[in-house]
Amino acid sequence: MLLGLSAIACHTNKRLANHLPAHIYIQQEGRENKAWKLIWSEDFNGTKLDTTKWSRIPAGTADWNRHMSQDDRCFRMEHGKLYLLGINNPDTTYDKRPFLTGGIWSKGKFAFQYGRVEIKAKLGSAQGAWPAMWMLAELDKYGKYPRNGEIDIMEHLNFDNIIYQTTHSYYTLDLGEKKNPPHHGTASVDAGVFNVYGISWYPDKIVFQLNGKDTFTYPRMKGVDPSQWPYDQPFYLLIDQQLGGSWVGKVQKEQLPVEMVVDWVKVYQ
Secondary structure: OHHHHHHHHHHHHHHHHOOOOOOEEEOOOOHHHOOOOEEEEEOOOOOOOOOOOOEEOOOOOOOOOOOEOOOHHHEEEEOOEEEEEEEEOOOOOOOOOOEEEOEEEOOOOOEEEOEEEEEEEEEOOOOOEEEEEEEEEOOOOOOOOOOOOEEEEEEOOOOOOEEEEEEEOHHHHOOOOOEOOEOEEEEEOOOOOOEEEEEEEEOOEEEEEEOOEEEEEEEOOOOOOHHHOOOOOOEEEEEEEEEOOOOOOOOOHHHOOEEEEEEEEEEEO
């Protein structure tokens, strides 16, 4: 018990020394060379979303969030699993959008810098379905998007038998440096069964994984524009059932509803 309290105190002091809120977990220097330890998890065993860990994602103007909704019909929790749905809007008299989608994020409630995240989930397929698990910067270290970077743990399109695993940043988007180094990879998947999607994130690389196996690595480069590596700051988690957009294509409303089922989320450092 004393050892555990000492470790907690050390971790807390590390946060205080950096003047960071208690919900931000900074991995101690050198910890990446040791065995992973679980620091945060979510099993979705309740009947309602744990609002100390998650919030429902609000609507926005981008392709990914233009249909995000707070509507209860886009969320369900049962049998220890979270269901995030994309549905036809049943009433467009108030909300004119044709579709509604459910998503959650840990923004302002949990973020971490370096470590390993694993998400066990089953993906639904439909034309225009775009389920995603990804990460954005908790703090505004480098400026407006995309300067703080984006880590896409998993994106799935339509009825594909592959997933996309990607990094986005000022370096890849504005400077167009997508091959030095390659900024994305794909992995074969049976989306309709439960898989574990994840990354192992180090100070010098991000290793993307599927069911515990490495699939793609994005390294920190030397001798390139510094914007290549904004991944030296805390990031929060997003899990959402997206619909439509220029990448995934037009939604076939006859194929809705579609859902992503999330069993658990685990983060290690």
